[in-house]
Amino acid sequence: MRTLLLALCALATNAAAADIEIALTDELVEVDAGFAGARLLLFGAITGVDDPQTLDMISVIRGPDARFKIRQMQKNNLIWTPGPAHTVGPAPGLYLTYSTRPVDDIAPLPLQAEYRLDADYIDIPIENHVAAPAEKAGLFRNAFLSEAEAIGLYHASTQGVAFKTGALFTIDARLPANTPVGEYDVAVYLFRNGEMIGSDVTALAVNRAGLERRIYDFAHSKPISYGIFCVVLSLLAGWIASLAFRK
Amino acid sequence: MQLYLPIAEMPVDPFVVIAMGAAVGFLSGMFGVGGGFLMTPLLIFYGIPPAVAVGSETVQITASSVSGALGHIKRKTVDFQMGGFLVAGGAVGSAIGVFLFRAFLKTGQIETVISVSYVVFLGAIGGLMLTESVRTLFRSTDTKRPVRKRRSPAWLAALPFPMRFRTSGLYISPLSPIALGFLIGMIGAVMGVGGGFIMVPAMLYILNMPTNVVVGTSLFHIIFVTAITTLLHAAANQTVDIALGLLLVFGGVIGAQFGVRAGMKLKGEQLRALLALIVLAVCARLLIGLALPPASFFIVEGAQ
Numbered sequence: 001m002r003t004l005l006l007a008l009c010a011l012a013t014n015a016a017a018a019d020i021e022i023a024l025t026d027e028l029v030e031v032d033a034g035f036a037g038a039r040l041l042l043f044g045a046i047t048g049v050d051d052p053q054t055l056d057m058i059s060v061i062r063g064p065d066a067r068f069k070i071r072q073m074q075k076n077n078l079i080w081t082p083g084p085a086h087t088v089g090p091a092p093g094l095y096l097t098y099s100t101r102p103v104d105d106i107a108p109l110p111l112q113a114e115y116r117l118d119a120d121y122i123d124i125p126i127e128n129h130v131a132a133p134a135e136k137a138g139l140f141r142n143a144f145l146s147e148a149e150a151i152g153l154y155h156a157s158t159q160g161v162a163f164k165t166g167a168l169f170t171i172d173a174r175l176p177a178n179t180p181v182g183e184y185d186v187a188v189y190l191f192r193n194g195e196m197i198g199s200d201v202t203a204l205a206v207n208r209a210g211l212e213r214r215i216y217d218f219a220h221s222k223p224i225s226y227g228i229f230c231v232v233l234s235l236l237a238g239w240i241a242s243l244a245f246r247k
Numbered sequence: 248m249q250l251y252l253p254i255a256e257m258p259v260d261p262f263v264v265i266a267m268g269a270a271v272g273f274l275s276g277m278f279g280v281g282g283g284f285l286m287t288p289l290l291i292f293y294g295i296p297p298a299v300a301v302g303s304e305t306v307q308i309t310a311s312s313v314s315g316a317l318g319h320i321k322r323k324t325v326d327f328q329m330g331g332f333l334v335a336g337g338a339v340g341s342a343i344g345v346f347l348f349r350a351f352l353k354t355g356q357i358e359t360v361i362s363v364s365y366v367v368f369l370g371a372i373g374g375l376m377l378t379e380s381v382r383t384l385f386r387s388t389d390t391k392r393p394v395r396k397r398r399s400p401a402w403l404a405a406l407p408f409p410m411r412f413r414t415s416g417l418y419i420s421p422l423s424p425i426a427l428g429f430l431i432g433m434i435g436a437v438m439g440v441g442g443g444f445i446m447v448p449a450m451l452y453i454l455n456m457p458t459n460v461v462v463g464t465s466l467f468h469i470i471f472v473t474a475i476t477t478l479l480h481a482a483a484n485q486t487v488d489i490a491l492g493l494l495l496v497f498g499g500v501i502g503a504q505f506g507v508r509a510g511m512k513l514k515g516e517q518l519r520a521l522l523a524l525i526v527l528a529v530c531a532r533l534l535i536g537l538a539l540p541p542a543s544f545f546i547v548e549g550a551q
Binding site for chain 2: 031032033034035036037066068069070071072073075078079080081082085088140143144147148150177178211212213215216219220223224226227228229230231233234235237238239241242244245
């Protein structure tokens, strides 16, 4: 639906609209015991334009919205301690962009804001209260963005988009090891001379799987049984250890 | 190789975790201490969230105290009666400790609380051990050591309901082991330690128990109280990562075997001085972490 609307908008404003179709090689990423991040390969084809290789492209991978808490470190006599918490969000749990050139060179600011093509334009509500007047919201927002960037959850890359023969292209994306689980939107926007001429969106799911999932589900759905399980395992481990090294 | 920890929700190198377990296991085998007070800070330095470090370390403490206590039970160096009262107090202390832990976790202060408690306890114990061992090392040529007469503090003898503890050869009120067990259960639950490093001196110098039953009885207390702590952390906070805990057990068991052999080559006082230095080094590292301006002035916590 969104794709269709975007396509219509593009058609209305620009005669040289392009058709773009994208698909992921894997629509499901599994976070299992061996998960250390994942490669996400996106394929696409552009039709309706003569020279697709000269187009600009921005791909946005947006993870499930989540609420975060942010605290400012304060000096308390001799030591630094975290201050009161402010709720941040809902904000995307992951926000990656892959583009042919820096986003600022491709899209004018109003379009960047409209389509959230840059982390600076994501809506990130910051909870205000007495201890945090509105002026502080900007400070917390910037701190949140730089922290998310530091741990690899928010990232803008100009590598990874590659045109193949003719109308085909691939986007080679990398999901970090701390990728949150949930439903993702993967969108690709086509630009020519600062105008959006086409777009497509597809869905991606990141799920827990295997032993990792079983342990996580067990610990969170039956915490008391899980606790007993942990105790029994640790007693057993201690007993086995004493057998193994008995002299 | 990477292993994604199910509860910590982060990938770790399992060989690094096993190596950390082995290193601490080596030290604990060498010095005859549990090692929780070294393992928990090490896990935090490695990047494990402090709450998960404390919760998961209880798995390792339970396992290593089982294998230790089994040996003591065989040698009949456990005062079960005293141990029973210690555990009774410890169970309540552990519950209150986990409750406090949860409260600090919610207000985001748990990391500070853990660090400050470590600085206080490690600083005090390390300082005492170092001064005592340095004094003894300098005095070791002096043959006329004053024989210290061990006597319980007067207030201890004044407590009500005294009873006979046959294995320890004591006639004291059970209230004192209950209170001691309570205190150590609470400290252990917050700090992710068994508490042997506080329990053993307290048994010797406050309860006046004979040296031969002190370690076995302390281990007996630690098994039960740490098992309860594991259960409560898992139930209340979901912070026990069994995969992390078992990796540490595996490393720790192997390291301890080599540690015991290495420990036999050193003299008691040298060992004590060395352990004191290690304890003070960990304390200093934590203190620096608290006092220096943080790398990032903001802390972002994950989805609730």
